[in-house]
Amino acid sequence: MNTSSQNCPAQKLLKALSGKWKPQIFKMATNAPVRFNQLLRDLEGANKQTLATALREMVEEEILVKSVIQEKPLHITYTLSEKGNSLVNVFVALEQLSNGDA
Amino acid sequence: MNTSSQNCPAQKLLKALSGKWKPQIFKMATNAPVRFNQLLRDLEGANKQTLATALREMVEEEILVKSVIQEKPLHITYTLSEKGNSLVNVFVALEQLSNGDA
């Protein structure tokens, strides 16, 4: 592994948005804060480990913010960060380009 | 593999931009048309197969256009398509978000 292959700034961010589940997670988070078991139910076919990893990476890349809600049964939510919010436009652009407009 | 996990429109496009070499290939193509062996030399650590696969996927996703230049030594170039050009803004946005602005 050399180093000259990793000096593209967009790469890490791109990675934190790509993969089998991250795009859906991101889209769901644009609607409302998401929760672990809720995602597990909604994203049929996804499993705990994969989801945990995806969420961790998205938090590390500061797309999502993990917050512990100190209510009765102790919730944890994942919310779009400011950076995440800025990415919404990017995502919209990508979706439009996916739908055949040049 | 279930189907409900693949219905995010941006996903394919995102995949055609992500990975170990595609971001760099894309960036280089924004400067000038790129060529196979040129990429092989510039992207140190990359190999033929991976590059061929990356280029094929980017062409399939219509980010790049492959053209055979009928000159003396018969060149093949990969150029940004219209779609590819539209993605430049997206990329710029991603890079800016990578550099710490919220």
Next chain:
DNA sequence: TCAATTAGTCAAAAAAACATGACCACCATG
């Protein structure tokens, strides 16, 4: 004609991503 450059393909192996099932701790209800 020999060597080098062009742009690749193919089979196989190594590495990374993703999935499975077991397990943990915490809290609440019955």
Next chain:
DNA sequence: CATGGTGGTCATGTTTTTTTGACTAATTGA
């Protein structure tokens, strides 16, 4: 005190991606 929900981790296996190295075919220059 068992049952179920919260949000995970861990070891293991499968699947996908990336790398390695050998090979091809056309063109060019010495």
